[in-house]
Amino acid sequence: MVSEKSVNNTATQHTTQPSLDSLIDLVDADMKRVNQVIIDNMHSDVALIPQLASHLVAAGGKRMRPMLTLASARLCGYEEGDSAVNMAACVEFIHTATLLHDDVVDESLLRRGQESANALFGNEASVLVGDFLFARSFVLMVKNGSLKVLDILARASAVIAEGEVMQLSTANDMATTEQAYLDVIMAKTAALFGAASHIGAVIAGRPEDEELALRDYGLHLGTAFQLIDDVLDYSAHQATLGKTVGDDFRDGKVTLPVIIAYANGDEDEKAFWRRCMEDQDFRDGDLDHAQSLIRKYNTLEATMNRAREYGQLAIDDLAGFPDGPIKNAMIEAVEFCISRPY
Amino acid sequence: MVSEKSVNNTATQHTTQPSLDSLIDLVDADMKRVNQVIIDNMHSDVALIPQLASHLVAAGGKRMRPMLTLASARLCGYEEGDSAVNMAACVEFIHTATLLHDDVVDESLLRRGQESANALFGNEASVLVGDFLFARSFVLMVKNGSLKVLDILARASAVIAEGEVMQLSTANDMATTEQAYLDVIMAKTAALFGAASHIGAVIAGRPEDEELALRDYGLHLGTAFQLIDDVLDYSAHQATLGKTVGDDFRDGKVTLPVIIAYANGDEDEKAFWRRCMEDQDFRDGDLDHAQSLIRKYNTLEATMNRAREYGQLAIDDLAGFPDGPIKNAMIEAVEFCISRPY
Numbered sequence: 001m002v003s004e005k006s007v008n009n010t011a012t013q014h015t016t017q018p019s020l021d022s023l024i025d026l027v028d029a030d031m032k033r034v035n036q037v038i039i040d041n042m043h044s045d046v047a048l049i050p051q052l053a054s055h056l057v058a059a060g061g062k063r064m065r066p067m068l069t070l071a072s073a074r075l076c077g078y079e080e081g082d083s084a085v086n087m088a089a090c091v092e093f094i095h096t097a098t099l100l101h102d103d104v105v106d107e108s109l110l111r112r113g114q115e116s117a118n119a120l121f122g123n124e125a126s127v128l129v130g131d132f133l134f135a136r137s138f139v140l141m142v143k144n145g146s147l148k149v150l151d152i153l154a155r156a157s158a159v160i161a162e163g164e165v166m167q168l169s170t171a172n173d174m175a176t177t178e179q180a181y182l183d184v185i186m187a188k189t190a191a192l193f194g195a196a197s198h199i200g201a202v203i204a205g206r207p208e209d210e211e212l213a214l215r216d217y218g219l220h221l222g223t224a225f226q227l228i229d230d231v232l233d234y235s236a237h238q239a240t241l242g243k244t245v246g247d248d249f250r251d252g253k254v255t256l257p258v259i260i261a262y263a264n265g266d267e268d269e270k271a272f273w274r275r276c277m278e279d280q281d282f283r284d285g286d287l288d289h290a291q292s293l294i295r296k297y298n299t300l301e302a303t304m305n306r307a308r309e310y311g312q313l314a315i316d317d318l319a320g321f322p323d324g325p326i327k328n329a330m331i332e333a334v335e336f337c338i339s340r341p342y
Numbered sequence: 343m344v345s346e347k348s349v350n351n352t353a354t355q356h357t358t359q360p361s362l363d364s365l366i367d368l369v370d371a372d373m374k375r376v377n378q379v380i381i382d383n384m385h386s387d388v389a390l391i392p393q394l395a396s397h398l399v400a401a402g403g404k405r406m407r408p409m410l411t412l413a414s415a416r417l418c419g420y421e422e423g424d425s426a427v428n429m430a431a432c433v434e435f436i437h438t439a440t441l442l443h444d445d446v447v448d449e450s451l452l453r454r455g456q457e458s459a460n461a462l463f464g465n466e467a468s469v470l471v472g473d474f475l476f477a478r479s480f481v482l483m484v485k486n487g488s489l490k491v492l493d494i495l496a497r498a499s500a501v502i503a504e505g506e507v508m509q510l511s512t513a514n515d516m517a518t519t520e521q522a523y524l525d526v527i528m529a530k531t532a533a534l535f536g537a538a539s540h541i542g543a544v545i546a547g548r549p550e551d552e553e554l555a556l557r558d559y560g561l562h563l564g565t566a567f568q569l570i571d572d573v574l575d576y577s578a579h580q581a582t583l584g585k586t587v588g589d590d591f592r593d594g595k596v597t598l599p600v601i602i603a604y605a606n607g608d609e610d611e612k613a614f615w616r617r618c619m620e621d622q623d624f625r626d627g628d629l630d631h632a633q634s635l636i637r638k639y640n641t642l643e644a645t646m647n648r649a650r651e652y653g654q655l656a657i658d659d660l661a662g663f664p665d666g667p668i669k670n671a672m673i674e675a676v677e678f679c680i681s682r683p684y
Contacts (some may be wrong), residue, residue, distance in 0.1 A: 044504055044507075046504045046508050048511055101469050101473060104465070104466075104469055105465075105469055105470065123446070123447075123465075127443050127446055128447065128510070131439075131443060131472075131499070131502075131506075132503035132504060135496055135500035135503055136496075136500050138480055138496035138499070139496045139500060142492045142496055145489060147487060147489070151485075154480035154481045154483075154484055155481055157473070160473075160477075161470050161473040161474035162387075162391065162474060164470045165388050165390050165391055165467060165471065165474070166388050168466055168467060168470070169388065169389075
């Protein structure tokens, strides 16, 4: 799955599929502390809050974003201290808050293969516990005392919300351009990846060029990550992992696989996409037909190629940093994001 | 409406009903700047965000909270500079974000006598624009550079969310005690009033005893304010102002007027409250019957007496500050909150 170019540039030859294992191993001890910080800071005497929050913690997820903060700080020579652990926890809090609100917005009943919080606890609790986690992350940031980190994460939070609103505006609109789609995913997903790695350099007290290189690494990685997410939503393989396929289709989210299929489609095919995505008028077999059009125009492969391009940019962003196990793990994380089956 | 005691203590004899006019006049120039800061900071290239946000600004409201920040700073001798104006805008942003999320949680169709944002723009946009405003308020706080103000407002934001979740937990539960009710309103309403006046002292660089006195003033005022809000929800006079009456009743929110009526009720009356509030099984004439029980036990008057007690505490909190027009206006604001018809 990884392009020749990136493999040659980085000299990380994988005989097996790239995985997150190297990254996970490197930050394992710190991630245990991150989990503890998360548990400590979601405490509330209002029982429903830790109940709902621990449902989310138990559901897990890849924890890519806090790992990025820890790895970036390490890549910048940061070794000891609580800042990276605490700020990684803040990043995960912000991510969790946005997931809670996302599921309300999307009316999702599943999250990471399990019943979503809104399905279990109701929309009201999901909105409010999201607000609570978001506020608590700022309390924790203030304790840490870096106005620069606060600035980066507050701005990223505003951009994420903007991206989600943009996504609402482009939903059900087949006139959505590839650029508008990229703007959405940069804002709703890549911004937090970028902020997560950016603050790693800030915490380590590195010069601005390293800060910006790591910010860009996160932005590019996050863009690749979301492109693959949007591929997986149409991938038959998802179904074998107990995940739903076609959520984006049913929600009328106009993602790149659809944009390309629509651009290449004949009049009948265009009318089909408009009926489904714009009018939300679904008939039996529509998802199968959508998938067949996506295969006909190879749009998943085209979208994966875009992801590979962004992945290569992310790898290039690391060029100025010292070679070693951390850099290799961060490169493999990019390769994993592009080739991941889930 | 104002007790003899407070009038004697404060020497503010009103021949007319107390109003917010003195406070409004005193901070008028600054509030114009607050409005401009709000407009500037809700800007986004994503058109739906300023659209929805300006709907909220146009809807107005009393703007009590930002006025408290401005007045508290002035009472502490703060005269010039942007901090008070900017932080007052942050307070209003946080308040607006919580209103947006509240309306989603309550499924309210009206807010301040107008169609609510969720009714006009949908729940999704209300959740996300709330998040955006909340994040932007933190960006603005960071720009201002006071970690102490950030800490106070971040903690208040977490407490508000806790209060709202507590309210969900006590809704539809006639076993709710007066203390549980007071805990809810302290958290969901009084905390932001307290933070708003607290940061006034912080911005003015005053010693801790003045900070805490102003924080307590806000907490007590906010508690009185919410008690009266809960009275007004059952007040026939509300209807003449174009507001809905009985929202809390229909939502099964167990507020003090109901708690007292329930405690005093006979078995039939208790069963009535449980059927309505717990089972949400409503029949024709139920709101009228609820209002007649509330009249029977004088529970609006009892609730107003609690509000007067908290109002008196708020006035007492100002005792150590210099007499003058600002203090008088802050005292009259308390009296207004207690006697307000809207």
